[in-house]
Each structure stands twice: as structure tokens, then as C-alpha cells.
Amino acid sequence: MLSIGTIVLGAADVHRAAAFWGQALGYVPRDEIEEDWAVLVPASGTGPGLALGLSDTPVQDHPRVHLDLYARDAADQAAEVERLVALGAERVAWDSYPDDPDFVVLADTEGNRFCVIDTGR
Secondary structure (H helix, E strand, O other): OOOOOEEEEEEOOHHHHHHHHHHHHOEEEOOOOOOOEEEEEEOOOOOOEEEEEEOOOOOOOOOOOOEEEEEOOHHHHHHHHHHHHHHOOEEOOOOOOOOOOOEEEEEOOOOOEEEEEEOOO
């Protein structure tokens, strides 16, 4: 049986992306961060890795694959969104929100879209 070991995101600036995601998730570099590649792992030792590969491919406005980050409830979601924005994420003017969304769409420092989900709903 297979399991997810590492999720890979493209980045125009691997060091900047590694700094953002390390702070966002509490991840640490598995090895030395290179100019074109980095692998971050949970500092706690549990969970999938996040790899960042140098890419000059344009960011997709509506990506087919993205990360969902879970918050405990609406208050936690709001606090996490503000924390991530303070780290360099940007709010995305998402044109596909339902009437009462349980998610907020953000973009990381490289423009990669991700969601912060209120799992209390």
C-alpha cells in the first residue's frame, strides 16, 4: 500500500518559499536548502514532507491540486489566516466561493493557492 510521503510545490524562489512554509507549518529543512530544491519535514517528526522545487511555470489561478490546511474552528481559522498573511501570504479574490464558505483561499509567497479550512463546521 502506498502513502503520501512528500507534497511538491513549484517556487520561483526556493529559499523564500522554504522560509514561508517552514514558519507556516512548523516544518524544518530535512537537508541543506539548495537554490533549486528544498525538502521540509514536520519538526514533530510526524506527517508528510513538503518539497519545493525551482519552477518558472506560471501559477494557476484555479489549480487542479492545492493544499488544504485545517483549523479547529472559525476563530482558529481567522487567527491562522491573519498569521499566514503576516508571514507573507496574500488573500485571493476567489470567484468560486459558495454562499457560506468554510474555507479561505490564500496564496503563498510564490503565488501557489491554498485553503485554510474551518473544520468545526
